[in-house]
Amino acid sequence: MQYANSVLDLIGNTPLVRLGRTLDLQDGAGDGPLVLAKVEYLNPGGSVKDRIATRMIEAAEASGELQPGGTIVEPTSGNTGVGLAMVAQQKGYRCIFVCPDKVSEDKRNVLKAYGAEVVVCPTAVAPEHPDSYYNVSDRLASQPGAWKPNQYANPHNPRSHYETTGPEIWAQTEGRITHFVCGMGTGGTISGVGRYLKEQNPDIQVIGADPAGSVYSGGTGRPYLVEGVGEDFWPDTYDRGVADRVIEVSDADSFAFTRRLAREEALLVGGSCGMAAWAARQVAQELTAEGRTDAVVVVLLPDSGRGYLTKIFNDEWLAQYGFTTGAQPDARTVGEV
Numbered sequence: 001m002q003y004a005n006s007v008l009d010l011i012g013n014t015p016l017v018r019l020g021r022t023l024d025l026q027d028g029a030g031d032g033p034l035v036l037a038k039v040e041y042l043n044p045g046g047s048v049k050d051r052i053a054t055r056m057i058e059a060a061e062a063s064g065e066l067q068p069g070g071t072i073v074e075p076t077s078g079n080t081g082v083g084l085a086m087v088a089q090q091k092g093y094r095c096i097f098v099c100p101d102k103v104s105e106d107k108r109n110v111l112k113a114y115g116a117e118v119v120v121c122p123t124a125v126a127p128e129h130p131d132s133y134y135n136v137s138d139r140l141a142s143q144p145g146a147w148k149p150n151q152y153a154n155p156h157n158p159r160s161h162y163e164t165t166g167p168e169i170w171a172q173t174e175g176r177i178t179h180f181v182c183g184m185g186t187g188g189t190i191s192g193v194g195r196y197l198k199e200q201n202p203d204i205q206v207i208g209a210d211p212a213g214s215v216y217s218g219g220t221g222r223p224y225l226v227e228g229v230g231e232d233f234w235p236d237t238y239d240r241g242v243a244d245r246v247i248e249v250s251d252a253d254s255f256a257f258t259r260r261l262a263r264e265e266a267l268l269v270g271g272s273c274g275m276a277a278w279a280a281r282q283v284a285q286e287l288t289a290e291g292r293t294d295a296v297v298v299v300l301l302p303d304s305g306r307g308y309l310t311k312i313f314n315d316e317w318l319a320q321y322g323f324t325t326g327a328q329p330d331a332r333t334v335g336e337v
C-alpha cells in the first residue's frame with residue numbers, strides 16, 4: 001500500500017512543469033530555452049511556506065525553544081500562517097496568529113479551520129499603542145511557553161530551501177539548470193536555493209523578480225499591490241550576495257501574466273507567481289535572442305490562485321486599479337467561436 005502517515009510527509013518534492021505559449025518565443029516554445037515552473041501550490045498547505053514552517057518548528061523543538069504543549073505566536077495571516085497552523089496542529093501545539101484588521105475574513109477563516117486562534121488588531125492605532133499589531137504579538141510571544149518563529153530573521157527559513165528546494169531542483173534538472181528565477185519576500189527562498197545551486201555550479205545565474213517600488217530592486221518601499229513579495233526593509237533572511245540580477249516587474253505586468261498562466265498554461269497561481277514567471281519569460285526571450293537555446297530556466301511559483309479569486313481573478317477589481325486581464329487576442333477569438 002502507498003500512503004503517507006501524515007500530511008507533513010507530503011511537504012516538498014513538488015514537480016517541475018514546462019511553460020509553453022506564455023513565453024511568446026518567436027519560433028514557438030520548442031525552439032527557445034527550456035523554462036520549467038516549480039509548482040509549490042502542490043504542497044499540502046498550498047504554498048512554498050510549508051517547507052519553512054516544518055523546518056523552523058523542528059529546529060525549535062531540537063533547541064528546546066519550543067516545548068511540548070507550547071504555543072506558537074507569529075504576526076502573519078498569509079502562507080506562512082497556513083504552514084505553521086498545519087504543522088502545529090499535527091504536532092499538538094497551540095497556534096496564535098496576530099493580524100491587522102485589514103486582513104480579509106477568508107484568510108482568517110483558513111487559519112481557524114486548521115484550529116489556530118486569530119487575534120485581530122486595529123490598523124488605525126500608532127505602533128506604540130498597546131493594541132497595535134506589534135505590541136500584541138510581542139506581548140503574546142513573551143508569555144511562558146510561547147515561541148515566535150520570526151520568519152524574517154530565522155536562519156532555518158533559508159536553510160529549509162538549502163536543504164530541500166535547492167537539491168530537488170538540482171536533481172530534477174539532472175544538474176542542467178542554468179538560470180533560477182524567484183520572487184523575494186523574506187528572501188529565504190532565493191537565498192537558500194541560490195546558495196545551494198551555486199555550490200553545485202557557480203555559473204548558475206540566480207535572478208530575483210521584484211515589484212517596482214520594493215527595496216530589492218532599488219525602490220524606496222513605495223506601495224505596490226502584488227502580495228507576498230517585495231519589502232521596505234532588508235530582512236536578515238536575505239543574502240545580499242546571492243542574486244546576480246534583479247528584474248523589476250510592475251503590478252500591471254504581474255497581474256496580466258498571472259491571468260495568462262491560468263488561461264494559457266492552466267496554472268491557477270498567485271500574483272507573485274505571475275511576477276516571477278514574467279521575469280522568467282524576459283530571461284527566456286533574452287536567451288533566445290542570444291541563441292542560447294540550450295539554457296534551462298527554473299522559476300519557482302510560490303502559491304495558488306485560489307487565495308486571489310476576489311482580486312486578481314476578478315475583472316472589476318483589476319479595472320478599479322486600471323489593470324487589464326492580459327487575455328491574448330487569439331485566446332479571446334477561441335472563446336467567441
Ligand code: PMP
Pocket residue numbers: 078079080183184185186187188189190227228229270272273302303
Ligand atoms: N510569494 C508569496 C505568495 C509569499 O507568500 C512569499 C513569502 N512571503 C513569497 C512569494 C516570497 O518568498 P520568500 O519569503 O522566501 O522570499
